[in-house]
Amino acid sequence: MYCFDCDSDIPDQSYVCRKCGIQLPTDSDWYFKAGMDALGAGEVEMAVTLLRNCVEINPGHTSGRYNLGIALCLSGQHDEALMQFVTILDLDPDYPGIYTALGQLELANFKVHMEVAEMHRAAMIHFFTLATEKDNEDVDAHFTLANAYLETGDPEKALRCLKRALSLDSDSPAIYFSLARALKMLGRHKEARAMAKKAMLLSPPDAPFKEDLRTLVAELGQLNLAM
Numbered sequence: 001m002y003c004f005d006c007d008s009d010i011p012d013q014s015y016v017c018r019k020c021g022i023q024l025p026t027d028s029d030w031y032f033k034a035g036m037d038a039l040g041a042g043e044v045e046m047a048v049t050l051l052r053n054c055v056e057i058n059p060g061h062t063s064g065r066y067n068l069g070i071a072l073c074l075s076g077q078h079d080e081a082l083m084q085f086v087t088i089l090d091l092d093p094d095y096p097g098i099y100t101a102l103g104q105l106e107l108a109n110f111k112v113h114m115e116v117a118e119m120h121r122a123a124m125i126h127f128f129t130l131a132t133e134k135d136n137e138d139v140d141a142h143f144t145l146a147n148a149y150l151e152t153g154d155p156e157k158a159l160r161c162l163k164r165a166l167s168l169d170s171d172s173p174a175i176y177f178s179l180a181r182a183l184k185m186l187g188r189h190k191e192a193r194a195m196a197k198k199a200m201l202l203s204p205p206d207a208p209f210k211e212d213l214r215t216l217v218a219e220l221g222q223l224n225l226a227m
Contacts, residue, residue, distance in 0.1 A: 028058035155185035173203035
């Protein structure tokens, strides 16, 4: 509970401030109003504290819980905000605005994950590129850089890397498989089918990509029928 008299947050529910001895309010609506005032004033952390007090006193206080979720979102505490919103769904599935709030939370999470993913993508490409520059004869470096480009939707760059990899190892079924993937992404289906066929002929029965290769061959066959 929060004590306004000595500006301290009391970690229990005794409703008596252990610091100054003041009797604390026991009405959840009091904390709700104070929390909303803090939220309106832009004091997000204070709003989180007071709205937490509100729902600690009355777990069924859906307005307190909803606005606690909003305050938590604003402070970047997305996981706890999600917990509050999910609890509201259990208490009142028709609570006004709850699905919008959940959607906004997931949008915020999506943006954060996209930013993190972009950082990893840039680092991945950087390190694989350095590997090929350090040793232009390293077939694995060219091959993995190509697959990185494939996974990030850049088949043109993948194709250049795969051609170099193939010049270093012309009997690799994995390289032919990736070539087929890149060519398919570029709409060059006839060439993709030829590369997929080569991969099928060279790959052993226990090749780790065998099922993916079969799926690709089937897709290319369907594309042929469609043409």
